[in-house]
Amino acid sequence: MPQVPLWRHTPLYEHAERRARGEVELADTDTPDQTGEAPRTATLDDLQHWTWVLGKAQQMLLENGFMTLDAADLKGWSDPGAFARASTDFWSDTMKLWQRFLDPAQAEPLVESPEHARDRRFRAPQWRENPVFDFIRQSYFLIADHLLKGVDAIEGVDEKQKEQIRFATRSFVDAMSPSNFAMTNPLVLERMIETRGENLLRGLENMLNDIGKGQLTQTDPQAFELGRNIAMTPGKVVRRTPLYELIQYSPTTETVFETPLVIFPPWINRFYILDLSPEKSFIKWAVDQGLTVFVVSWKSADESMKDVGWEDYIERGQIDAIDAVRDLLKVDSVHTIGYCVAGTTLAATLAVLAARGQADKVASATFFTAQVDFTQAGDLNLFIDDEVMKLIDTLSADGYLDGRYMAATFNLLRGRDLIWNYVTNNYLMGEDYSPFDLLFWNSDVTNLPARWHKSYLSDLYRDNLLVKPGAMAIAGTPIDLTKVKTPAYVQAGREDHIAPAQSVWKLTEYLSGPLRFVLAGSGHIAGVVNPPDARKYQFWTNEKQAASLDDFLAHATETKGSWWPDWSTWIAQRNPKKVKAKGARVPGRGKRKTYGDAPGSYVRTR
Incomplete structure (x- = not known):
């Protein structure tokens, strides 16, 4: 009963x-009932x-x-x-x-x-x-x-x-x-x-465990293992520096496009957001389209990186990786992708290369939810003031910011879904943790170099220097985004709460080369990681030039499903020439030494 x-x-x-x-x-x-x-x-x-x-x-x-x-x-x-x-x-x-x-x-x-x-x-x-x-x-x-x-x-x-x-x-x-x-x-x-009452005891145990590790648990931490059922696309680490590992993925087609692709994920998170399960992996999908794919896996900051700054992620990071791939495959140029903060940095990298007369090193640049003008950067702007900067100094005394603080900040932006939902399920209901690859990745935090983090918040979010020609320089090379003529594909998420679509749109107002803007359904993650087979969401395109995002939407065409095939077509049009998938196109067969299998060692560093 x-x-x-x-x-x-x-x-x-x-x-x-x-x-x-x-x-x-x-x-x-x-009054008495029937029982008296x-x-x-x-x-x-x-x-x-x-x-x-x-x-x-x-x-x-x-x-x-x-x-x-x-x-x-x-x-x-x-x-x-x-x-x-x-x-x-x-x-x-x-x-x-x-x-x-x-x-x-x-x-x-x-x-x-x-x-x-x-x-x-x-x-x-x-x-x-x-x-x-x-x-x-x-x-x-x-x-x-x-x-x-x-x-x-x-x-x-x-x-x-x-x-x-x-x-x-x-x-x-x-x-x-x-x-x-x-x-x-x-x-x-x-x-x-x-x-x-056993649910409360289980919930108390969950809460005490979270207090012990200083982080809210959102999914079963034992459900996934790197290289086994997540981040499992075959490949090898072909370069290792103090700042990053460069992973090259094994081809799955007999021929591949001559121009390779180098992906720069944000160092705020682990790179495998683009390589979750095989069904969700953008990296695997891109390989299957006939691209020779390289991905940068950034090192999580420690005390040795206390002096790493903005210029290091440009010179020793993105430009170094671009040159390494060009040298390995003996090609003149590469396609590039920059996601979030790595997209912001990629825009600066393109400006630096343009100023040095080396713009031809990059055949195209794709930006995933990236911002360069931070005047409408969303709720993250609310965290930037003098008191917050002082707090960051206190939390970064060892030369790096513990990734748990940044994770807590991003969770707070969607507290109802990413905090209180789990307080109710984990602590009050005493529910078992569900396996969810996206939340496993979200909980896999990375540390940030203190010098870079502070300058990023002050120079970009607070002072908006990146869009002021000459206000920033890399090794004496001034940055002027208006000088960038590299063909660009700019993707934004309509419900993005981290990089609002209106803010991402501003990128189109500074770049001066051929450009395609695509607005995807959903937000900062699901708007990007949306494989075609999932048949989810939609995206909007507009073949006519638009003066604003509102103008773009007023005349846009909506297409159901993923925008990935649209991007693949755009990439193929940049340089359709193909070559045999042999020699250096197969990781481990070129002249360059390898450092183990993908996903590498930096992604495992805690």
Whole structure:
């Protein structure tokens, strides 16, 4: 016989349920049931008490948000009139909510916003079928909406400060969700009854383990092994430097394009985001298209890299790797891909080569979600101020920033999905970890050189120097992006929260060579890692020149599925000549020494 969920024993729930069936009125007293025992129902005093408790909780949350804003000494918000107007609206909506709960026949019908209706935190039917938890859910939405509306009403502050307040408020609202607390989450209460509390013990064990390692666990850490079921495309390490390993992948076609491809992934993460399972691997797919593919695997920073800076990733990283591939295969030029920060750096590399008269070393450049103009760089801009820079100095005393801090920052940008979802599942529900290759990669953090990280935040995010001709230089060579005439393929993600599409679009405003812009569905990762066989998402193209992203979209053609084939066609058009896949085209058969099989040793360094 199934056990009755714990929350069904509460007097408030029992009374509300009986009222919904029309069995009692507010002033009813307890009457014996068929067993002769008085059922547990709520009196008017009970309801008045719960009204006071929940109403007081709402008031405390709302006032805490107002006091937080007031503590920031914000002009306009400290205005008593603004507080009074916000309070009046809040309490008016609160009374409507209580009327719907206590006397639904006479209350205004609830019109739920689409955003609230599709909120995955409350998709379980218990949140709506049970009057108590439906009230808790609606009450939470009411408070959240009013806190965010309050931020929008602030006057007298600059836009960045308002965005910082909005971000902090959203984070606070997400953290205070009733789904994050055992006693206000009906699913957790049911699990407590089902497991006799063992879920909380498992959750406590999970939490203590995470505290011990200083990182939130998002997937089964034992489910994947590099080279066995992830990052398993065959190849060999053909070059190793103190900064990177260069991996060459084995051809799968009899002939290959003469011009090879060199991929620069971001050193903020491990390279194998582009080589997950074989079904998701961009690297394997590119090899199967007849490309000779090389990938740079960056070394995770340690104390030996304390002096590594921006110029090192250009000179000793990207330019060195380009020259190494040209020398190994005896070709004049290479195709390149730069992902995220490596795309930012690739733009600078192209400018440096152009200034030195060496632009022909690169036949084409593809940019995955890369930014060069950081005026609209999204929520990450909110973390750049003097206090944050001082904190980074403190955290980087050994010459590098522990990758866990950067991972926590990126998780915070999507706290609802990447933090609180796992707090509920791992700590409250005590669920087993699910194997998920993307989250395994996301948790596989890398350390960052302190000197590079600080200059990246200050020179690019804060001061936006990269797009100012001559403001930055590499070994005396000034950077001017407008001098770059290399054919470019620029990809952006429509829902990207790290490199917003509007920000990526700005790259097209500086490069002066032939250019193709493609807007992919989804975000920073799924928008890139979208194999054709998955038949997911879509992408937009526009064959006409567009003055802005809005203009691009207004005349764009939508194509279902992956943009990878579009890119493959574009690459083939740059240099269609093919050669036999033999000799140096097969890793290990050329003159250059090899250093072991892919995925190499740097990717395993922790």
